[in-house]
Amino acid sequence: MTVSNNVGDWLDIGPVSQISPGNARTLPVRGGEEIAIFHTLDNQFYALVNKCPHKQGPLSQGIVHGNVVACPLHNWNISLKSGEALGSDEGCVPTVPLKVDAGRIYLLREAVIPSRTARKAA
Amino acid sequence: MDFQVGNESRTEDGAVILIPAEGVREHLVVVGNGMAGCRAIEELLARDAGRYRVTIFGAEPHVNYNRIMLSPVLAGEKTFEDIVINSRQWYDENDIELIAGDPVTAIDRAAKTVTSRSGRTVGYDKLLIATGSDPFIIPVPGKDLPGVISFRDMKDVDTMLEAAANGGGAVVIGGGLLGLEAAHGLTLRGMKVTVIHLMPTLMERQLDEAAGWLLKTALEGRGQTILTGADTAEIYGEGQVEGVRLKDGRDIPASLVVMAVGIRPSVALAREAGLDIGRGIRVDDHMVTSDPDVFAVGECVEHDGNVYGLVAPLWDMCRSLADGLTDRHTGYRGSVTSTKLKVAGLDVFSAGDFSGGEGCEDIVLRDASRGVYKRVVVKDDKVIGAVLYGDTADGGWYFDLLRKGEDVGEIRDLLIFGQAFASGGGQADPKAAVAALSDDAEICGCNGVSKGQVVACVEAGNCTLDAVRATCKASASCGSCTGLVETLLAVTLGDDYSGERATRTVCKCTSFGHDDVRREIVAQGMKSIPEVMHKLHWSTPDGCSSCRPALNYYLLCALPGGYRDDQQSRFVNERMHANIQKDGTYSVVPRMWGGLTNPRELRAIADVVEKYNAPMVKVTGGQRLDIFGIRKEDLPAVWADLNAAGMVSGHAYGKSLRTVKTCVGSEWCRFGTQDSTGLGVKIERMTWGSWMPHKFKIAASGCPRNCAEATIKDFGVVCVDSGYELHVGGNGGIHVRATDLLCKVATEQEALDYCAAFIQLYREEARYLERTAPWIGRVGVDYVKSRIVEDDEGREALRARFLFSQSFSQEDPWARRAGGEDAELHQHLAEVRPMEFVV
Numbered sequence: 001m002t003v004s005n006n007v008g009d010w011l012d013i014g015p016v017s018q019i020s021p022g023n024a025r026t027l028p029v030r031g032g033e034e035i036a037i038f039h040t041l042d043n044q045f046y047a048l049v050n051k052c053p054h055k056q057g058p059l060s061q062g063i064v065h066g067n068v069v070a071c072p073l074h075n076w077n078i079s080l081k082s083g084e085a086l087g088s089d090e091g092c093v094p095t096v097p098l099k100v101d102a103g104r105i106y107l108l109r110e111a112v113i114p115s116r117t118a119r120k121a122a
Numbered sequence: 123m124d125f126q127v128g129n130e131s132r133t134e135d136g137a138v139i140l141i142p143a144e145g146v147r148e149h150l151v152v153v154g155n156g157m158a159g160c161r162a163i164e165e166l167l168a169r170d171a172g173r174y175r176v177t178i179f180g181a182e183p184h185v186n187y188n189r190i191m192l193s194p195v196l197a198g199e200k201t202f203e204d205i206v207i208n209s210r211q212w213y214d215e216n217d218i219e220l221i222a223g224d225p226v227t228a229i230d231r232a233a234k235t236v237t238s239r240s241g242r243t244v245g246y247d248k249l250l251i252a253t254g255s256d257p258f259i260i261p262v263p264g265k266d267l268p269g270v271i272s273f274r275d276m277k278d279v280d281t282m283l284e285a286a287a288n289g290g291g292a293v294v295i296g297g298g299l300l301g302l303e304a305a306h307g308l309t310l311r312g313m314k315v316t317v318i319h320l321m322p323t324l325m326e327r328q329l330d331e332a333a334g335w336l337l338k339t340a341l342e343g344r345g346q347t348i349l350t351g352a353d354t355a356e357i358y359g360e361g362q363v364e365g366v367r368l369k370d371g372r373d374i375p376a377s378l379v380v381m382a383v384g385i386r387p388s389v390a391l392a393r394e395a396g397l398d399i400g401r402g403i404r405v406d407d408h409m410v411t412s413d414p415d416v417f418a419v420g421e422c423v424e425h426d427g428n429v430y431g432l433v434a435p436l437w438d439m440c441r442s443l444a445d446g447l448t449d450r451h452t453g454y455r456g457s458v459t460s461t462k463l464k465v466a467g468l469d470v471f472s473a474g475d476f477s478g479g480e481g482c483e484d485i486v487l488r489d490a491s492r493g494v495y496k497r498v499v500v501k502d503d504k505v506i507g508a509v510l511y512g513d514t515a516d517g518g519w520y521f522d523l524l525r526k527g528e529d530v531g532e533i534r535d536l537l538i539f540g541q542a543f544a545s546g547g548g549q550a551d552p553k554a555a556v557a558a559l560s561d562d563a564e565i566c567g568c569n570g571v572s573k574g575q576v577v578a579c580v581e582a583g584n585c586t587l588d589a590v591r592a593t594c595k596a597s598a599s600c601g602s603c604t605g606l607v608e609t610l611l612a613v614t615l616g617d618d619y620s621g622e623r624a625t626r627t628v629c630k631c632t633s634f635g636h637d638d639v640r641r642e643i644v645a646q647g648m649k650s651i652p653e654v655m656h657k658l659h660w661s662t663p664d665g666c667s668s669c670r671p672a673l674n675y676y677l678l679c680a681l682p683g684g685y686r687d688d689q690q691s692r693f694v695n696e697r698m699h700a701n702i703q704k705d706g707t708y709s710v711v712p713r714m715w716g717g718l719t720n721p722r723e724l725r726a727i728a729d730v731v732e733k734y735n736a737p738m739v740k741v742t743g744g745q746r747l748d749i750f751g752i753r754k755e756d757l758p759a760v761w762a763d764l765n766a767a768g769m770v771s772g773h774a775y776g777k778s779l780r781t782v783k784t785c786v787g788s789e790w791c792r793f794g795t796q797d798s799t800g801l802g803v804k805i806e807r808m809t810w811g812s813w814m815p816h817k818f819k820i821a822a823s824g825c826p827r828n829c830a831e832a833t834i835k836d837f838g839v840v841c842v843d844s845g846y847e848l849h850v851g852g853n854g855g856i857h858v859r860a861t862d863l864l865c866k867v868a869t870e871q872e873a874l875d876y877c878a879a880f881i882q883l884y885r886e887e888a889r890y891l892e893r894t895a896p897w898i899g900r901v902g903v904d905y906v907k908s909r910i911v912e913d914d915e916g917r918e919a920l921r922a923r924f925l926f927s928q929s930f931s932q933e934d935p936w937a938r939r940a941g942g943e944d945a946e947l948h949q950h951l952a953e954v955r956p957m958e959f960v961v
Contacts, residue, residue: 013952020351021322022690025951037951041664041690042476043326058706061694061754063667066484070667072694072702077667082480101401102386103258113956 010099010106011113013037016045017103024060024069026050029112035096036060037105038080040067046080047098047107053078053091147175150447151236151244153226153391154252155180157189158420158436160208162250165444167216173448174248176218179238182275183223185210189275190433193465196279196307229395231413248415248447251392251403255385255421255431260295264357270379273304278380285378286311293317293366293376295354297324299463301382302337305346306465308378316347316374318354318366320383328461328472330663332488333495333511335652340468340493387422387429402429407453408446409439419443425456432459460521462514471517474507474524475499476663482506487538488659489513495656497663498538503531516540556609565610566596566603576607580614587611605633605659628890629668631660636672636889643680651677651688665691672890675777678813679885682927689944695775698947699935700757708757709750711774712764713810716784716802716822717745726767730760744781744819746772754948761936770934773810777891779881780819782806783831787824787841796841798824801870805839805877811932812881812924815888815897820877833861836884836894837877842866846873850880850906851898859895862903865911879910879917882924 019025019039027035027047036050036059044067050060057073064070067080077086083093097108150166152159155178163176180186184206191205213220221238228237229249237243257272259265269285271278282304285292289312294305297319305315317324323334324341338348353369357379365375387402398404398412402424409417409425419439421431430436435457442454460473476499487496494512498505498520504527508520519541523530530537533544561574571594579594590596590607597607611619628636639658648654651673655665665673670691677685695701700708712727727747731739738750752760761771774780784802788794802822809820821832822839831854832838838849838861845868849861864880867873883906888897898906910917939948 011954017320017353018946018951020946021326023947025946025949027951027954029954030956032954032956041323041331043321043323055704056706057704058702061698061702061706063670063693064690065664065666065670066662068666073704075667079480084480103384112954 009109011109013105013107015104016100019045019105022064024062024064026058026060027107027112032113033094034058035107035112037098037107038064038069040064040080042067044080045098045100045105047096048078048080048083049094049096051093052076053083053085053093054089059093147173148247149245150174150176150248150250151246152176152178152250152252153229153236154178154250154254154420154422155182155184155186155220155222156252156254156420157186157207157433158254158422158440159250159252160186161436162252162419162440162443163216163218164208165440166447169444169448169450171216176216177244177246178213178218178220179224179226179236180220180222181225182277184276185213185220185222187276192273192276192279193303193307195276196282196304197310198307202276226391229391229416231395231416234415246415248417250443251411251416251418251422252420253388253391253422256388257381258384258386259381260354260383262354262356264359264363265381267357267359267363267379268361269359269363269377270357270381273300273380273382274385282308282378282380283311286313288377289313290378291316291365291374291376292378292380293374294380294382295366296380296382296384297321297348297350298327298382298384299325299461300385301380302341302463303465304380304382305341306344308380309344309346313378314345314347316349316376317341318352318368318374319348319350320353322351324348324350325463325470325472328509329470329511330476330497330509331652332497332656332660332663333470333472333509335650336493336495336511336656337463337468337470339653385421385431387424389422392418392422400424400427407442407455408451409443409454410446417443417447425454428456430457430459432461434459458521458525460517462517469510469512469514471510471514472508473517473521474505476507476509484661484663485534485538486661486663488656490657490659496538500530500534500537503529503534505530505537556606557613565606571596573610576610577614580611585611585615585619628672629666631655631662631665631669632658633661634658639673640676640680643676648677649681649685651691675813675815675890679927682923683930689947696777698754698757699761699771699775699939700752700754701775703750705751707751707753709748709774710752710757710760710764711742711746711748711772712769713772713806714746714769715806716782716799718799718803719746722767723769726764726769730763733763734760742774742781744774745783746774746781748774755950758939758942758945758948762940765934765937765940770810771936776813777816778811778813778818779806779809780817782809783819783821783835785822785824785829787822791824793827794824794841795843796824796846796870798822798830798839798841801839801841801846801873802830804870804874808874808878808925808928809881811934812885812928813931814881814885815890816893818881818884818894834858835861837880839873839877844868846870848873848876848880851894851903853893853895855893857895859899862898862906864903864907875921876910876917878924879920880906882920882927883909885924885927886920 021039022041024036024038034050036048038046050058052071054076057071059069061072062069068077070077076089083095085091096111099106186208188205188207194200224238224240226236227239235243235245257274271281292308292313292315294301294317297317305317309315323331324337355367355369357366363379367373389399389403392403393399403418403422405418405423405425409419411418420436438457439454445452463470482499482501485498497509499507505523510517536544559573562572565571565573565576575594576596579590584590584593597604654673674688674691689697700710734756736749736751740748742748782802782805784799787798818836820837821830821835823830823832824841832840833849834852834854840847847866848864850864852861853859
């Protein structure tokens with residue numbers, strides 16, 4: 001599936017059923033950062049840039065517990081809510097505003113698409 | 123408005139008050155005769171009964187009834203008459219015109235009229251939309267068959283009662299609040315009910331995994347079949363529903379299908395009228411829509427970004443609406459909601475936010491013997507969420523603390539024990555709470571030991587946990603009261619007792635060690651991770667990245683063939699069946715039995731390397747080839763290509779049997795004493811695919827020159843003229859450890875049998891992530907010998923258990939993935955191509 005021409009501030013990336021609880025899926029962005037979308041066992045959804053602040057490990061492949069993901073490379077625990085490394089580790093990965101509406105997942109368009117952000121800033 | 127001149131009066135200070143005359147009162151038309159519409163009118167009447175002339179349109183041919191009580195009607199606990207809120211008499215007495223069974227189908231805001239299905243057009247001055255919500259019907263084939271209904275109104279209940287009268291099977295699609303209440307009612311009415319729920323947890327919006335598991339277990343105990351993680355493919359039948367087919371092929375016969383997957387604000391009418399619609403009809407704090415003369419309340423509205431599907435917010439909205447309509451604007455500020463499941467005998471409560479987050483702290487209490495799970499989420503010393511199962515007595519209290527945002531810092535330590543404890547005289551110390559227990563309070567449920575008995579035991583000189591366990595037996599069985607017993611030791615001995623448990627716990631989520639957990643899983647016959655966490659009083663709702671993989675392994679080991687592997691508890695490599703590399707790509711290692719290969723395999727590997735542009739191929743230390751730089755999306759295709767050449771997963775990624783390294787042995791080598799290559803192949807065929815506490819390497823050398831380096835492997839065979847030396851517990855890692863000699867055997871078959879038995883002993887007794895070297899360092903090689911060498915019967919039993927377990931695990935995981943299983947693990951959710959990047 002290719003999402004290319006959604007209108008509005010929110011990008012519809014499909015139904016919640018595409019990500020089973022405890023899992024994450026990825027959303028590559030041409031010209032931008034790949035985004036990881038998480039579904040926790042408590043049925044919450046979060047989106048982060050798919051790069052651990054430590055060594056850029058793909059967070060989407062980590063074990064999700066509570067609202068934390070453990071990076072698959074070196075087991076850093078990253079908060080899904082804030083993107084911050086927990087415990088004694090330091091670092092932060094950007095979060096992407098996400099909302100769930102009527103069973104579908106939406107990401108804030110301008111946080112996803114880099115050129116638009118750049119245009120706005122200009 | 124047309125005010126008649128004669129109805130003008132003056133107050134003492136001369137202000138003019140206009141009083142609308144009878145007959146020209148403003149006309150308030152209400153669309154919707156449900157709970158919200160009628161409640162709004164009740165609130166209005168209570169404030170100013172004569173203010174408006176009221177007409178109510180209702181789609182159903184009934185007076186106003188309490189929709190949330192449909193469940194008890196279905197269950198036979200109430201009749202329709204019992205749940206009527208306002209009888210005909212109420213409408214008459216308050217001069218309300220009720221047009222029932224004739225829904226409004228159009229609103230003309232310019233002309234200020236509404237038109238009903240029968241063609242009746244009525245003018246309004248003020249319009250209130252209270253259309254509620256529509257059940258969400260999943261778009262599967264057969265959704266329109268007779269016998270497929272939702273659970274929304276009295277007609278649905280009648281249909282269910284008719285179906286129940288004929289008995290047979292019913293399927294409820296949706297394991298949320300509504301679906302479970304429907305399932306409960308139908309079960310009581312004698313139907314065989316199957317609940318199909320897409321998510322793995324029942325009522326996942328209100329409950330966490332732990333409480334959902336308890337609920338599922340309880341409902342199954344009542345005879346319902348609960349299928350979680352089940353996706354409906356189609357509803358089938360000839361002219362009438364006959365059953366439901368799931369996407370995994372399962373088929374459930376049913377004469378009734380109830381769809382209770384969710385509701386959506388009913389906004390079609392408002393949308394056609396051109397009102398501002400988001401997820402619901404958008405209203406301000408006074409329930410005014412984008413048209414100042416049109417109001418909306420209830421489940422059809424969106425307020426401040428929120429829509430509500432519960433009854434409590436509706437009461438708040440109606441109050442604000444009535445205040446506004448009578449010129450004393452107060453304003454609605456949104457609602458905090460709580461949920462209680464209306465199924466007799468099952469106490470389930472949830473409120474607020476329990477998704478966790480920064481600064482949030484979970485306080486969890488599990489009492490397995492009473493079937494109680496309580497979880498309170500605290501942030502900045504305030505309660506922000508609560509989930510209660512089995513004992514909901516304190517639900518109201520927690521909800522009250524939550525709504526009022528009260529500071530609970532003072533009572534934090536006792537909060538979870540409930541209002542009685544936490545408010546009881548400022549005992550800000552859990553020890554005090556235990557000290558306050560009466561002497562006959564039961565401490566150990568398993569052995570029936572009271573607090574008085576434990577204290578007496580301690581006072582008699584048993585000053586350690588072990589001593590207490592040995593004498594009065596408290597905490598000697600399931601161990602779940604260990605914390606209480608320790609607290610009693612501390613209370614009784616004072617400063618003389620400083621705690622003692624030296625065994626390391628599995629992780630910070632539990633006070634149990636690995637061995638305790640394994641013992642209890644077997645002893646109590648536990649079957650799932652949530653069950654273990656519940657029965658062993660886990661302090662977190664769903665564990666962490668340390669305990670989840672450990673529990674998954676322990677269950678897998680305890681229940682060969684009977685446990686469904688939890689992918690969410692697997693480390694990435696085991697979930698993806700490949701080794702993640704630092705750049706996020708994977709390396710792929712196909713199995714080469716005993717290090718042997720052939721042109722066909724080598725060609726297939728070469729082709730894969732070229733086809734997928736693998737930047738590197740390397741010979742591993744375990745005598746096989748490692749293909750680097752494969753993207754997760756390409757893994758299934760790579761595996762399909764390798765499978766086609768007869769190769770299977772090498773499990774180079776797993777806590778499992780890795781390789782069996784061999785030397786060429788007697789077939790070629792001038793020094794070889796036995797066929798070490800052939801033996802290695804046989805061992806690998808026997809042991810591949812097995813999950814273990816940690817990775818496990820084997821080698822077979824053909825002579826004591828030991829070219830296969832068998833004496834630094836987990837299990838090593840060194841062939842000699844007279845037979846086979848078996849070595850165990852070697853490791854070539856950070857701490858190099860040479861093997862211990864286990865024994866010498868005469869035949870190849872014995873070498874295989876001892877190997878199987880040793881692996882099973884390691885699988886059953888080592889701790890998760892403990893290699894054989896530290897394990898044997900801990901238990902001693904003499905212990906291993908006593909089990910494997912000196913106990914023939916025990917060895918044979920271990921071997922048999924290993925082979926039984928292997929009968930379930932020797933299926934190539936690559937073949938399943940190449941065939942399309944778990945495809946979502948490999949595919950991107952979608953791809954974003956901003957316009958400027960679309961070619």
